[in-house]
Amino acid sequence: IPGLDQDVRTRLSTIEQQAAETTAALRDSLRVLSAPPEQVALGVALREHCRAFSDRTTITAQVITLTELPTLPRSHIQALADAVREALLNVEKHARAHSVVISIFTLRGGVAVMVSDDGVGLGDGHTRDTGLGLASAFDRLARIGGSLAVAPNDDDGVTVQAWVPA
Ligand SMILES: Nc1ncnc2c1ncn2[C@@H]1O[C@H](COP(=O)(O)OP(=O)(O)O)[C@@H](O)[C@H]1O
Ligand SMILES: [Mg+2]
Known part of the structure; x- marks a missing residue:
């Protein structure tokens, strides 16, 4: 016009x-x-942990799926979900964060889930050897050929990345 x-x-x-x-x-x-149910099972499990976390804390939390995902066996979904639950518990207990983002994406022929917070960071006395939570998530992932990494991120917070082969 x-x-x-x-x-x-x-x-x-x-x-x-x-x-x-x-x-x-x-x-x-x-x-x-x-999509068939197996392809959304991981997203459903993680959203459920995320919702429970949001209900019991004042920390903003969201789940983002960044890529299409391959179908995973139940045991792999369970191991990823357990790692995320522990990471969220840690954010609640240790991080004093304002927000946390859970992202899901394909990586090295498998699936990775990353939990990133903007809290106080690991400090000096960290590592997965200092507590039981991350250690048992690590063991569980290792048993199915997966891995767990805990590291500082650019927001001065902590990023936990769990990975499983597809
Ligand atoms: N998101 C986080 N922010 C700050 N510190 C963390 C975070 N996650 C873990 N940590 C540190 O790593 C340690 C180990 O965590 P974990 O193995 O889950 O043991 P726990 O939670 O029982 O102390 C924690 O005690 C804490 O010091
Ligand atoms: Mg813990």
């Missing part, structure tokens, strides 16, 4: 962009909904 007010143009293009984003989100949701 010729002579359209610049303000109106800007708002229209914002609406256009939001509509495009909504369509993309809807398409993703439909894809997830039509």
Whole structure:
């Protein structure tokens, strides 16, 4: 429309962009909904831990799935979910964080789950040898050929990354 007010143009293009984003989100949701149950089981388990964590703390928490995921055996999903539950318990107990992000993605032919907080960090006396929680998550992952890494992150907080082969 010729002579359209610049303000109106800007708002229209914002609406256009939001509509495009909504369509993309809807398409993703439909894809997830039509995926077989095994392919969403990990996301469902992690979202459940995330929701419980949000209910009992004031720390913002979200789960982000970054890539398509291969189907995993039950034992692998369980080991990842256990590691995430322990990592979230640690955020609650030790981190004094404002927010935590749980991301899921494919890595080295398997699946990795990363729990990153923006809390106080590990300090000096850390490591998985200092407590039982991370050590048992580590053992459980190792038994199925997976791994666990605990490290400082750019937000001065802690990132725990659990990995399992597919
Ligand atoms: N998110 C975190 N922020 C700060 N410190 C952490 C975090 N996660 C773990 N730690 C440190 O690592 C130690 C080991 O953790 P863990 O093995 O789960 O034992 P526990 O929780 O029983 O102390 C903790 O005692 C704590 O000092
Ligand atoms: Mg612990």
